[in-house]
Amino acid sequence: xxxxxERTASAAEAFGETPPARRSLLRSALTGAAVLGxxxxxxxxxxxxxxxxxxxxxxxxxxEEALRELAAGNRRWRTFHxxxxxxxxxxxxxxxxxxxxxxxxxxxxxxxxPPELVFDQGLGDLMTIRSAGQVLDEAVLGSLAYGVLELxxxxxxxxxxxxxxxxxxxxxxxxxxxxxxxHIQYLADRISPAIDRTEEGDARVDATVDANIRLIRAQLAAxxxxxxxxxxxxxxxxxxxxxxxTQRVHRIG
Numbered sequence: 001x002x003x004x005x006e007r008t009a010s011a012a013e014a015f016g017e018t019p020p021a022r023r024s025l026l027r028s029a030l031t032g033a034a035v036l037g038x039x040x041x042x043x044x045x046x047x048x049x050x051x052x053x054x055x056x057x058x059x060x061x062x063x064e065e066a067l068r069e070l071a072a073g074n075r076r077w078r079t080f081h082x083x084x085x086x087x088x089x090x091x092x093x094x095x096x097x098x099x100x101x102x103x104x105x106x107x108x109x110x111x112x113x114p115p116e117l118v119f120d121q122g123l124g125d126l127m128t129i130r131s132a133g134q135v136l137d138e139a140v141l142g143s144l145a146y147g148v149l150e151l152x153x154x155x156x157x158x159x160x161x162x163x164x165x166x167x168x169x170x171x172x173x174x175x176x177x178x179x180x181x182x183h184i185q186y187l188a189d190r191i192s193p194a195i196d197r198t199e200e201g202d203a204r205v206d207a208t209v210d211a212n213i214r215l216i217r218a219q220l221a222a223x224x225x226x227x228x229x230x231x232x233x234x235x236x237x238x239x240x241x242x243x244x245x246t247q248r249v250h251r252i253g
Contacts, residue, residue, distance in 0.1 A: 086122025133166030
């Protein structure tokens with residue numbers, strides 16, 4: 001356990017923090033890597049000259065490297081210096097034969113927080129799974145397990161965000177006693193254990209966003225297959241939050 005905590009602490013450097021545990025997962029690994037059709041047409045460059053080929057960038061191989069790459073990409077995003085990497089014809093052709101994403105991001109469905117944009121990443125760089133409030137269910141857990149167990153992704157980030165509508169709906173329903181429409185109530189039932197009752201009003205919603213990130217990270221860290229990868233040093237599970245007002249991503253411990 002000490003070694004596991006030490007590894008998680010070193011992975012914290014890029015954004016800044018760490019957390020705990022809970023729950024039991026879909027054991028059956030999904031099989032068969034998704035391979036795009038070989039007949040994909042890629043637009044050609046001008047007939048008079050071959051298109052410039054960007055040098056292949058070194059892909060992060062560890063959680064620490066992945067965190068640094070995501071931090072650098074978020075810095076480009078929030079300062080309007082995006083590079084839009086890995087969109088070239090060469091990369092598109094290469095991706096028809098396989099994928100090697102370096103980070104797995106569990107984010108919210110909010111249209112203002114697309115991970116590929118806020119981290120300035122391109123095709124084949126991130127595997128993203130999104131649900132309202134980052135809520136876990138068997139399909140989400142199975143998808144996360146696929147990324148870790150089948151593709152060997154070294155970093156799993158739980159990415160919450162400022163002004164999360166799913167969190168607000170959960171807090172307001174809890175306060176009023178109202179029942180939400182069926183499927184939305186399902187989300188609220190899973191977010192409600194994270195409600196921070198030490199705060200009031202908007203502060204309660206904001207604090208619950210952070211508490212929900214910690215809760216989900218702890219639940220993932222308690223999954224036996226994922227915990228085994230963390231213990232072996234092959235995986236880091238981290239929590240982070242995106243601020244809509246500044247476009248900055250920072251660690252939630």
